[in-house]
Amino acid sequence: xxxxxxxxxxxxxxxxxxxxxxxxxxxxxxxxxxxxxxxxxxxxxxxxxxxxxxxxxxxxxxxxxxxxxxxxxxxxxxxxxxxxxxxxxxxxxxxxxxxxxxxxxxxxxxxxxxxxxxxxxxxxxxxxxxxxxxxxxxxxxxxxxxxxxxxxxxxxxxxxxxxxxxxxxxxxxxxxxxxxxxxxxxxxxxxxxxxxxxxxxxxxxxxxxxxxxxxxxxxxxxxxxxxxxxxxxxxxxxxxxxxxxxxxxxxxxxxxxxxxxxxxxxxxxxxxxxxxxxxxxxxxxxxxxxxxxxxxxxxxxxxxxxx
Amino acid sequence: xxxxxxxxxxxxxxxxxxxxxxxxxxxxxxxxxxxxxxxxxxxxxxxxxxxxxxxxxxxxxxxxxxxxxxxxxxxxxxxxxxxxxxxxxxxxxxxxxxxxxxxxxxxxxxxxxxxxxxxxxxxxxxxxxxxxxxxxxxxxxxxxxxxxxxxxxxxxxxxxxxxxxxxxxxxxxxxxxxxxxxxxxxxxxxxxxxxxxxxxxxxxxxxxxxxxxxxxxxxxxxxxxxxxxxxxxxxxxxxxxxxxxxxxxxxxxxxxxxxxxxxxxxxxxxxxxxxxxxxxxxxxxxxxxxxxxxxxxxxxxxxxxxxxxxxxxxxxxxxxxxxxxxxxxxxxxxxxxxxxxxxxxxxxxxxxxxxxxxxxxxxxxxxxxxxxxxxxxxxxxxxxxxxxxxxxxxxxxxxxxxx
Numbered sequence: 001x002x003x004x005x006x007x008x009x010x011x012x013x014x015x016x017x018x019x020x021x022x023x024x025x026x027x028x029x030x031x032x033x034x035x036x037x038x039x040x041x042x043x044x045x046x047x048x049x050x051x052x053x054x055x056x057x058x059x060x061x062x063x064x065x066x067x068x069x070x071x072x073x074x075x076x077x078x079x080x081x082x083x084x085x086x087x088x089x090x091x092x093x094x095x096x097x098x099x100x101x102x103x104x105x106x107x108x109x110x111x112x113x114x115x116x117x118x119x120x121x122x123x124x125x126x127x128x129x130x131x132x133x134x135x136x137x138x139x140x141x142x143x144x145x146x147x148x149x150x151x152x153x154x155x156x157x158x159x160x161x162x163x164x165x166x167x168x169x170x171x172x173x174x175x176x177x178x179x180x181x182x183x184x185x186x187x188x189x190x191x192x193x194x195x196x197x198x199x200x201x202x203x204x205x206x207x208x209x210x211x212x213x214x215x216x217x218x219x220x221x222x223x224x225x226x227x228x229x230x231x232x233x234x235x236x237x238x239x240x241x242x243x244x245x246x247x248x249x250x251x252x253x254x255x256x257x258x259x260x261x262x263x264x265x266x267x268x269x270x271x272x273x274x275x276x277x278x279x280x281x282x283x284x285x286x287x288x289x290x291x292x293x294x295x296x297x298x299x300x301x302x303x304x305x306x307x
Numbered sequence: 308x309x310x311x312x313x314x315x316x317x318x319x320x321x322x323x324x325x326x327x328x329x330x331x332x333x334x335x336x337x338x339x340x341x342x343x344x345x346x347x348x349x350x351x352x353x354x355x356x357x358x359x360x361x362x363x364x365x366x367x368x369x370x371x372x373x374x375x376x377x378x379x380x381x382x383x384x385x386x387x388x389x390x391x392x393x394x395x396x397x398x399x400x401x402x403x404x405x406x407x408x409x410x411x412x413x414x415x416x417x418x419x420x421x422x423x424x425x426x427x428x429x430x431x432x433x434x435x436x437x438x439x440x441x442x443x444x445x446x447x448x449x450x451x452x453x454x455x456x457x458x459x460x461x462x463x464x465x466x467x468x469x470x471x472x473x474x475x476x477x478x479x480x481x482x483x484x485x486x487x488x489x490x491x492x493x494x495x496x497x498x499x500x501x502x503x504x505x506x507x508x509x510x511x512x513x514x515x516x517x518x519x520x521x522x523x524x525x526x527x528x529x530x531x532x533x534x535x536x537x538x539x540x541x542x543x544x545x546x547x548x549x550x551x552x553x554x555x556x557x558x559x560x561x562x563x564x565x566x567x568x569x570x571x572x573x574x575x576x577x578x579x580x581x582x583x584x585x586x587x588x589x590x591x592x593x594x595x596x597x598x599x600x601x602x603x604x605x606x607x608x609x610x611x612x613x614x615x616x617x618x619x620x621x622x623x624x625x626x627x628x629x630x631x632x633x634x635x636x637x638x639x640x641x642x643x644x645x646x647x648x649x650x651x652x653x654x655x656x657x658x659x660x661x662x663x664x665x666x667x668x669x670x671x672x673x674x675x676x677x678x679x680x681x682x683x684x685x686x687x688x689x690x691x692x693x694x695x696x697x698x699x700x701x702x703x704x705x706x707x708x709x710x
Binding site (some may be wrong): 002003006007010011013014124125126128131136137138139141146148149150151217220221222223225227228231262263266267275276277279280 | 542
């Protein structure tokens, strides 16, 4: 029983990370039907933004009050990169065939990775991430289940971000604009919605959540490296598809399900096919099974059906 | 489309012809500038991870070889020949290493190679160098099968030698090291690479033979950086220590995450984690972790101190790292071989067999002890040392000769 709870805690932690990143894929897809494969790199840039903020301003300090400023640094870095990326790489391709922006996204992904590897000092190998008081340190223990402090931060960050996002989409003018654009871009434009602005906001929102995920992963794993966005991006994309691409709640559910599935596979599949060696196989097997029986994902894709 | 093809074919043919001329034209210039007092060139290759996670170790290997070569040239060790270093990056990956080895093997001036760092990469480069009859001396490959084959008794490649000892001795030392401290229950984790898997296997054999118990055995995926699920799998078995087979880019975060998850027992590893970067990545909670490394600490012997001082004086950009002394000795073993084999040779390529034979016969006092090889190409010195993290640094605990 303790084992099960322990692996559930691990899974929810990992799943929260996936969910935070997956939201970025889904928001952008919902608005422009583009799979932004460079989103994993936006997450990586967020982690490096937080690290740079700490190195430049607070080197040596581990007090809790520096964390919000690190998160701010992460958000600024991620959002800037995402907005610039949208402006120079995706907007000129707005009317182009679907394949063009997709390939562009892969190109940007590689370019961003290499840029960080080359220009961030010491980024050729893993860099230790600062361990901030309170959110890292000795694990908490509840009835035999140990919970890393950074895990509490990660899950908390997901809950807060999801709540904020829900409020933003459903209760602000811009949020209503986003819903309108995702339903019917042309009509929305006729109704006076600034579609270009909405698209930029979608990219920025995704980057905001990815930045928080970047900080969370830095705290969890105590290190960052320039390749961290690749695998995380792939997993988050899987989560978004699992939950139903274009559907924000779906991305959150998909992320959590994927994380828990991986953790349970490590914990409970015995013998040769168990352990961490096979967990990705089980996670992707789950994706295939879900897509065979429910191609629209767990909560259903919100793709607008134009007759 | 058709007209393009018509153009393309002659252009390609012409380009090929030109490039063929080019390479043929270069050879006399580079290879045999004999006579007139000009020196002939002989190259010693270095193949190691010069970029990526393990570059700290790879750069140390490269510079240590450069130091040996600078000194040999200054002393005119091989009259009539100028030694040059040709460094190739293997990124610590088998496929990249194989390409790099092919590139070195295609160079007619290459007489010998120092490398690789990773046993899994050497597995791929061994046959390439063997086919070209180029002597390969590894300063860091501790995988036993490289010299003893899969059955432990057949030498697979006559061209392969190493200056460090193997994981059999390293695993055995580690098992004894833990048992001596009263630790009887351990968990093992490895990264599924040749090095890590082998190390854990030899450790497990020796640990069980010594009366210890391996309570749980797990693996990690080296491409990942979150090991929480594995740690949760290990923790309930209540091990008194965790033995990790692998390298510091994973071992550091693993140690950190183990302790953050409440598993407060020491992590122990082999020479792959014996690097300052391990402590950086593992953070403050790495205090009390253990590592073994081949040989005695470089600064414990007179020869080692001299090497470190000379390395310092040469002002290389990166430190000599864990394998500096072994790389220096490996380069000198090749240079010793060249002294014999190149004496009457007209060019490098035809002397390669003689070089391999001569390296097999060397015996000289090196930085890491007496450098000489047995019938498998293994070093005759089998010294292992144990280290502990204390005050944020690796500190020497003890060493033993298991030869």
